[in-house]
Each structure stands twice: as structure tokens, then as C-alpha cells.
Amino acid sequence: MSSNLQQSMLEAIEKELQHQVARLDQPRTKLFYEMLTYHMGWTGEGAGSLVTGKRIRPLLILLTVDSCFSEDNRSNWLHAVSSATAIELIHNFSLVHDDIQDNSNMRRGRQTAWAKWGAPMAINVGDALFVIANQAILDLVEFYPAEIVVKAASILNENCLDLTRGQYLDMTYETRKDLGMEDYWPMIGGKTSALLSSCTHIGSLLGYAKEAKQEAYRLFGYHLGLAFQVRDDILGIWGDETVTGKSTASDLVEGKNSLPVLYGLEKNGKFAERWRQGPITVNDVLKVSALLEDEGAREYAEKMSEVETQKALDYLKQADPRGEAGDTMLGLANMLLNRKQ
Numbered sequence: 001m002s003s004n005l006q007q008s009m010l011e012a013i014e015k016e017l018q019h020q021v022a023r024l025d026q027p028r029t030k031l032f033y034e035m036l037t038y039h040m041g042w043t044g045e046g047a048g049s050l051v052t053g054k055r056i057r058p059l060l061i062l063l064t065v066d067s068c069f070s071e072d073n074r075s076n077w078l079h080a081v082s083s084a085t086a087i088e089l090i091h092n093f094s095l096v097h098d099d100i101q102d103n104s105n106m107r108r109g110r111q112t113a114w115a116k117w118g119a120p121m122a123i124n125v126g127d128a129l130f131v132i133a134n135q136a137i138l139d140l141v142e143f144y145p146a147e148i149v150v151k152a153a154s155i156l157n158e159n160c161l162d163l164t165r166g167q168y169l170d171m172t173y174e175t176r177k178d179l180g181m182e183d184y185w186p187m188i189g190g191k192t193s194a195l196l197s198s199c200t201h202i203g204s205l206l207g208y209a210k211e212a213k214q215e216a217y218r219l220f221g222y223h224l225g226l227a228f229q230v231r232d233d234i235l236g237i238w239g240d241e242t243v244t245g246k247s248t249a250s251d252l253v254e255g256k257n258s259l260p261v262l263y264g265l266e267k268n269g270k271f272a273e274r275w276r277q278g279p280i281t282v283n284d285v286l287k288v289s290a291l292l293e294d295e296g297a298r299e300y301a302e303k304m305s306e307v308e309t310q311k312a313l314d315y316l317k318q319a320d321p322r323g324e325a326g327d328t329m330l331g332l333a334n335m336l337l338n339r340k341q
Contacts, residue, residue: 064203166190193225
């Protein structure tokens with residue numbers, strides 16, 4: 001799924017990201033600046049498009065802005081680029097800190113920032129990305145009225161708080177033995193859906209959409225995030241490793257409280273019995289994933305993915321995105337919701 005509009009947006013996003021991060025390109029902070037450019041995938045061994053990420057979140061903002069186009073509103077997506085970079089910088093700030101919290105040495109085939117420079121320095125890298133994100137969204141004042149800029153910044157920061165709530169729940173869940181499926185949705189609502197709903201909410205605000213339309217866009221982004229995470233949970237256990245590039249053993253071996261796992265625990269069958277005996281080893285994975293599938297966990301997760309997918313698409317239809325941007329956004333949503341990797 002690609003278009004000339006999408007390519008133009010991605011090029012503008014990358015240019016603005018580099019402009020924003022260059023705030024640290026000063027004589028005394030050259031190495032600090034290099035740490036950020038390394039994490040962003042621009043410098044260091046293996047730098048390039050394979051390690052920068054897909055920039056889906058900033059693209060979603062700009063597509064939303066442009067899809068709000070009407071005869072009464074000729075909003076220019078180029079004017080919103082700094083908000084798109086703000087979202088991507090927040091996403092990357094969370095990745096830097098996640099890697100430290102998860103003790104992950106590798107991301108996208110390269111050493112993580114903390115593995116390369118140590119946790120204290122990487123925490124500072126994440127903090128810098130967070131601060132620059134907040135500076136970036138305020139740059140909207142060049143093209144938008146102050147009250148809209150303040151509202152956009154407020155949406156971003158409220159969803160950042162939701163992101164930390166989700167991360168808190170995820171980390172505390174690791175040691176809890178009393179979790180049910182009702183505990184799953186608030187966690188992924190913060191970890192995954194918060195930023196995606198920010199994208200579509202802020203994008204519609206900057207596209208001068210009316211409040212009802214903004215709410216439809218916000219809910220589209222929110223349920224897109226839920227569906228995306230459930231799909232990720234399914235792929236994390238039953239995905240094709242040659243397609244996903246990720247070992248299907250990792251989620252079970254790491255003891256991740258994904259939706260299929262929580263479903264299996266509630267069924268309290270042979271899977272739950274094995275889970276409670278202690279950590280799953282790599283050699284156990286095939287047998288344990290088969291137990292989960294036999295007890296209906298995969299079927300249930302697939303069903304919930306379909307439910308959230310339909311909700312997302314219904315809200316997108318209600319938002320009524322227009323033009324090439326609308327078509328591209330629908331294609332992007334379908335790619336995310338039906339992905340195999």
C-alpha cells in the first residue's frame with residue numbers, strides 16, 4: 001500500500017524529525033546527539049530504512065488532517081508536520097525506556113541505546129526525545145491559532161499519561177497471579193491505543209473537523225490500537241517466524257500476559273496447570289501453544305480481533321475521510337488490521 005501522497009508525507013516527516021532532533025547538535029552535546037540519531041535509525045551500524053520503523057503514527061496524523069478536506073476547509077497537511085513528529089518522538093521515547101525496563105539488548109537487529117551506552121545515559125536519551133516532542137507540537141503555533149495548539153498539546157500529554165498507566169499495568173501484571181481478561185483491555189488501551197488515538201484525534205483537530213467528527217476519528221484510532229495489539233498477541237504465539245522476523249517462542253517464554261494466555265488461565269485447564277508450574281522453556285513452546293489452541297484461546301483472540309477491527313472500521317466510516325488521504329488511510333488501516341507480520 002503506497003501512494004504519491006503517502007511518500008510525500010513520509011519524506012516531510014523524516015525531514016522534520018531530523019530538524020527537531022538537531023536541537024542537540026551542538027559542540028558540547030555531539031555524542032548525546034549521536035545517541036538520539038542512532039536510536040532513530042539514522043546513524044551507526046545498520047542505519048537505514050530497515051531500522052527507522054515504519055512511521056505509521058505520524059503518517060496517520062497527516063492523513064487524518066488531509067482527509068478532513070472540504071470546500072469549507074482547505075487545511076494543509078504540511079502545516080501539521082511538527083505534530084506528526086511529536087507523536088513519533090513520543091513513540092521513540094517510550095521504546096528507549098521500554099528497552100531498559102524489559103532488559104532488551106536488541107531492537108530491529110541492533111544494540112539498544114542502553115546496551116550501547118548504559119541505562120543512565122539511555123534514560124537521558126528517552127527524556128530528551130520526550131522534551132523535544134513537546135517542543136515540536138508547540139511549533140504548530142506558526143500555522144495554527146494558539147487555542148488549537150494548546151488543545152493539541154493537551155491531547156498529546158493526556159495520552160502520554162495513559163501510556164505510562166499502561167506501562168505500569170504491564171509491569172505490575174508480571175508478578176500477579178490473579179489476572180483475568182478484564183485486566184487486559186485497560187493495559188493495552190494505555191500501551192498501544194493511547195498514541196494511535198492521539199494521532200487521529202490531533203489530526204482531525206488540525207484538519208478543523210467538527211467535534212462529532214473528531215470523536216469518530218479518536219475512537220477509530222483507539223479501536224485500531226486494540227485490534228492491532230490483539231493481532232500482535234496472536235502473531236506472538238502462532239505467527240510465521242519467517243514472515244514476522246520474531247520468534248514465536250518469545251511471548252510464552254517471557255511469560256507475557258497476552259489475551260490468549262489470559263483466556264487460557266481463565267479456562268483453568270491443562271494450559272493453566274502447566275503455566276502455574278513455572279516458566280515455559282523454548283522446548284515447551286510447541287506443546288504449550290498447542291494446549292492453548294486446543295482450549296480455544298486462538299479462536300477467541302481471532303474473534304476479539306475481528307470485533308475490534310469492525311469497531312475501528314465503523315468509526316472510520318462515521319468519520320467519513322475524504323479524497324486520496326481517506327483512501328490511503330483506509331488502506332493503511334486494513335494493512336495494520338490484517339497484517340501477517
